[in-house]
Amino acid sequence: MSSYKLSVLSSLIFFAAVAISCNHSEKKSDKIEIRVEQLLEKMTLDDKIGQMTQVDPGFAGGDEQLKKSVRDGRYGSILNLWGVEKVNEMQKIAIEESRLGIPLLIGRDVIHGYRTIFPIPLGMAASWNPEIVKKAFRISAIECSSQGIKWTFAPMIDITWDPRWGRIAEGCGEDPYLASTLSKAMVEGIQGDNLTDPTAVAACAKHFAGYGFSEGGRDYNTTYISEPVLRNVVLKPFKAAKDAGALTFMSGFNDLNGVPATGNEFTLRQILRKEWGFQGMVVSDWSSISEMISHGFCANEKEAAYKALTAGVDMEMSSFTYAGNLKTLLKEGKIDQKLVDDAVRNILRVKFKLGLFENPYVNPEAQKQVLNPEFLDHARTVARESAVLLKNKNKTLPLSPKIHSVAVIGPLADSPRDQLGTWVFDGKAENSVTPLTALKELLGADKVNYIKGLQYSRDKNKSEFAKTVALAKQSDAIVYFGGEEWILSGEGQCRGEINMPGAQDELIEALASTGKPLVVVIMAGRPLAIGNLLAKADAVLYGWHGGSMAGPALADLIFGKESPSGKLPVTFVKGSGQIPFYYYHNNTGRPASAKNWTPMDSIPVVNPQTSLGYKSFQLDYGFTPLLPFGFGLSYTTFNYSDLKLSAMSMSTTGSIEIKANVANSGDMDADEIVQLYIRDRVGSITRPVKELKGYKRVTIKQGKNVEIIFRLEAKDLEFFNGKANVIEPGEFDVWIGPNSAEGLHGEFTIH
Ligand code: GLC
Secondary structure (H helix, E strand, O other), X not given: OOHHHHHHHHHHHHHHHHHHHHHHHHHHHHHHHHHHHHHHHHOOHXXXXXXXXXXXXXXXXXXXXXXXXXXXXXXXXXXXXXXXXXXXXXXXXXXXXXXXXXXXXXXXXXXXXXXOXXXXXXXXXXXXXXXXXXXXXXXXXXXXHOOOOOEEOOOEOOOOOOOOOHHXXXXXXXXXXXXXXXXXXXXXXXXXXXXXXXXOOEOXXXXXXXXXXXXXXXXOOOEOOOHXXXXXXXXXXXXXXXXXXXXXXXXXXXXXXXEEHHHOHHHHHHHHHHHOOOOOEEEOOOOOOOHHHHOOOOOOHHHHHHHHHHHOOOEEEOOOHHHHHHHHHHHOOOXXXXXXXXXXXXXXXXXXXXXXXXXXXXXHHHHHHOOOHHHHHHHHXXXXXXXXXXXXXXXXXXXXXXXXXXXXXXXXXXXXXXXXXXXXXXXXXXXXXXXXXXXXXXXXXXXXXXXXXXXXXXXXXXXXXXXXXXXXXXXXXXXXXXXXXXXXXXXXXXXXXXEOOOOHHHHHHXXXXXOOOEEEEEXXXXXXXXXXHXXXXXXXXXXXXXXXXXXXXHHHHHOOOXXXXXXXXXXXXXXXXXXXXXXXOEOOOOEOOOOOOOOHXXXXXXXXXXXXXXXXXXXXXXXXXXXXXXXXXXXXXXXXEEEEEOOOEEOOOOEEEEEEEEEEOOOOOEEEXXXXXXXXXXXXXXXXXXXXXXXXXXXXXXXXXXXXXXXXXXXXXXXXXXXXXXXXXXXXXXXXXXXXXXXXXXXXXXX
């Protein structure tokens, strides 16, 4: 057969296969729709309202009452129930003793690991590595599903510009593009390739929408977000989650422009359902429906139930306004039966997609996988790639493994619970390997001189300082482990100042005065204002709360098994007074620059009535952050050269290639995260001074160089201008570089 005929035949076979597979998945979803309708037919109103109610066992009136309620079909889901026996027992009641045998959906917060704990999501975001993040969430799903959990309230993908907000720890930082790539990876990791696989877990994109903009960085606070910022920034990672197939969304606590997210028809119906075509299920946040009374948006629980259901919340988490009021609302004709039926359809669809009707029970064998060495090893890899090298004066790092003695100091050097970070329900401190343990293992205990210096991160008691400094003086180098206890970030744990807590800055200063090489390793749940220690230390490594294997990962980096490769997923400010500070800010009519701002200390004592610059800056903090978004150093050096564009212009439907050379001119193989930024110089609304539009993590061997190629489509430059999504002709800047503050510059136009 001629090669031509062969190629025609193979393409015919290919297209037939595609058609069959699409057909197959369409057939599958049609089958599910039929099953949903058939089941809905049999359901009474009580059955339906039961499916729309999720309960925490702690609020169910005791174990026997919970079992009776499940038998009576009063709950469609239980959160915070786990363990093979307990889940199977409850599931058995639902299936064998209730009228319709509808399986329960068991939910839990598995935010960055179940028993194998990975770095906090903000730390994972610093890896800029969707592949390892996806695997981390897959491992989390394997572990939690082995305990009967089939729904996790993750990923949390709230963009925020405010490091005072405790929940910055749980998200992917400030950038919509980076957060979107990670949101996709997390959803795919959680749900896996086959939703009916026993290890598949329903993802839950949260908190829809705008919660990260809580005013003052104070949790649950009011949010005012313009529609351009909502659509161009906040919603991007949620759209990525929806496109990745997230089965559920969670509405937020926040009041969004005067309408609580949990009663917000614009976000929940107009955007999520109508514009995006979301077919999954929306759950409220914990009692966020009844909290609309406190918001002053509803007069009572009946109105709260009405507004939440009308807006599009299908299932109520841990409050009972639906159970208590939907019947009355229907009887009074205030709501249509269709609203209830559609909500139940969305809930049943998720249960059918997960295969819960066929496989509702947990196989006890599955839990043997928990904490297996491969999982822990991956946690070590993720913690390593999440760490960001912020300073390395005179190549202080890596330390030589042949070193005679190392002073290991600080409140987080041996704090197994703190290093796990916030939102850890099931991870155990006993499974953490701390830096102290790891360093003793690596060097031999006799080489490690350990003293805390401060008992915990907020400790102000300096009585151990003298002893600590003396020990440091006897050692060849000092490695200080500090930052924040885990309890200082997470839900409801916001801070007004974001400096190093306690007397840590003073201790670091005392250690610096010894003249010994001083390495400072920070474990924290947010970007801290670390200007003081950044000036004093010889090297600074930001490890976030790095999870179960933070110790070995940090030891690997400190002693050069691998070079740090992480990059900041969030701007580091000089102090709270600079907040909000995000790299993709607008230019303003009076942008400051190096030549036109006035540092406070330079102001003469006597001044005529004048202004000190008429530009947008602060006298004390200036106009640049402490460290820019995307920043991160390496043990080697990377040189960028030869920026080239495939064309100087493209149409609104076109694309161009942008490439550059990156050379590793140092003496160590290492990863570099190469970043692509653009600027739209003029728009129908003011546009950011920079926007991340691509990145590639690449391994470059010492002495070698690689060509990095980005393909930029005109549609990647689309934005919402307050009226419509537009791609506007005009002039653009483009950069390829190591972070948001530097890079090779080029320009192009859209015609
Ligand atoms: C919390 C959080 C939410 C979490 C839920 C269940 O208050 O806001 O993120 O999933 O309640 O624990």
